[in-house]
Amino acid sequence: MSxxxxxxxxxxxxxxxxxxxxxxNRGHFFAACSEVDLSPPQVIALRSLRPDDPMPMSELAGLMHCDNSNVTGIVDRLEDRRLVVRQAGTRDRRVKYLLVTKEGIAVRARLEELLGHAPEPLLSLSPAEQRQLAALLRKAVGESV
Amino acid sequence: MSxxxxxxxxxxxxxxxxxxxxxxNRGHFFAACSEVDLSPPQVIALRSLRPDDPMPMSELAGLMHCDNSNVTGIVDRLEDRRLVVRQAGTRDRRVKYLLVTKEGIAVRARLEELLGHAPEPLLSLSPAEQRQLAALLRKAVGESV
DNA sequence: ACCAATGGTTGAAGTTGGCAACGATCGCCT
DNA sequence: AGGCGATCGTTGCCAACTTCAACCATTGGT
Incomplete structure (x- = not known):
């Protein structure tokens, strides 16, 4: 008050x-990574790829705040695991679009199951408080992100 | 509604x-890392070290969810930069406590200046809403973390 | 048809990360 | 006192990540 x-x-x-x-919550994240036997960057990449919306490599590099050449290696290993496929663009044959395979979709679902739900401290709030919290964050973050 | x-x-x-x-907000984090010319793990380590509370290597490893041998390398480079000093414990000479040097404290302050304030979406809330949000989070997270 | 610009790959160098093995130290136990 | 298992940090090894510069293929404009 003073x-x-x-x-x-x-x-x-x-x-x-x-x-x-x-x-x-970072412990849960690492646990989920080893559960699906992927490295953290591979998990971030796979979660960033919407199965219904092919993404160019460079866009993924932008999302991950790293170099194009870095994404090349990460995608190489995801492709070795048959979770992702590269597809050359038709309009511009320089860009390669990343598609999530059926196995990739399954791993994504498993990851969402492991990481998508709220951590325990948030669940300790009453349902009304949870709604209040979500409403505030919705107003703050909204569509801006 | 249905x-x-x-x-x-x-x-x-x-x-x-x-x-x-x-x-x-991850972009700001990477920008702060390059601003102080440290890698992300080095920044996480330095921010984890309270200048007034020497921390054993293994405790830092626990905080960072990684192996002891990993912390050895990260601390090596922080020590090369004179931001941190190792000090063998007196009670138990196996453990080495990490002290933040004066330069380390300065870099920590710079990092706090860059990373400590809320991101723009939260600031877009009214002061009353900000207080409401903080109160809800305080209740959820509280001392549990 | 040239030519600067772009998307992705490659190679080199340094950092991160886990694992096994090691040396030093501790605590306990007899 | 001496011995012994456990613990802390380090080292070596190897795979993955990360950046940078150089490169190739392709594009779009001139």
Whole structure:
């Protein structure tokens, strides 16, 4: 009351708490990686690929914030595992589109099962609080991301 | 409205939105890493070390969910940069405690300046909504993490 | 038909990551 | 006191990740 909170302090606190939530959840992520026997970058790549929407290699590189040549190696190994297929574009034959195979879709589903549900701390909130939280985040993040 | 939301759907939606927020913010993280000229694991390690609380190598390995031998290499490079110092324990001479040097503290401060504030979507909420969000997260995460 | 620009690959060098083996140290046990 | 299993950090090995520069194929404009 005596210390007027700066305009950003509540948002910063929320951000810090979310960061802690993620940090605490990283163990689950690594466990999921070894469960499907893929490295973390391979899992991130596979989860980024929508089965119904072929993606150029360079777009994946952008999503993963890394070099094109890096994606080449990661996709090589995903292709060795038959989870992904490269398909040369028709309009522009330089770009190669990434398709998720049937096996890839299955692994994606398994990963979503392992990683898609909320971590325990969020589930400890009452249903009303959960809805309130989701509504706030929806308003903040919305379509912007 | 016709489909009654399952008990966990609101929490899952909140989790998904938080994940998107993190994904969208990863660019800032990499930018901060190159700004201080450290690799992502080095930044994670340095941020994990409280300057006032020396930490054993193995504890850092636990925090980072990786092998002890991995931390050896990361700390080697941090020590080359004079950001961290190893100090053998007195009670148990097997463990080596990690101390943050003055330069390390400065880099940590710079990183906190770059990464500590909330990302733009959270700031778009009104102050009241920010407080509401922080309160919900505080209740969920609390001391558990 | 040239020519700069783009998408993806290759090669080199350094970092990360896990695993097995090792040396040093500790705690316990007799 | 001495011995012995367990623990902490390091080293060596190898696979994967990451960036950078160089390269090839292809594109679009001139």
């Amino acid at each position: 210390t007027a909170p700066s305009q950003t302090s509540a948002a910063s606190e929320a951000w810090l708490l979310m960061s802690r939530l993620f940090q605490a | 489909t009654a939301p399952s008990q966990t759907s609101a929490a899952s939606e909140a989790w998904l939105l938080m994940s998107r927020l993190f994904q969208a």
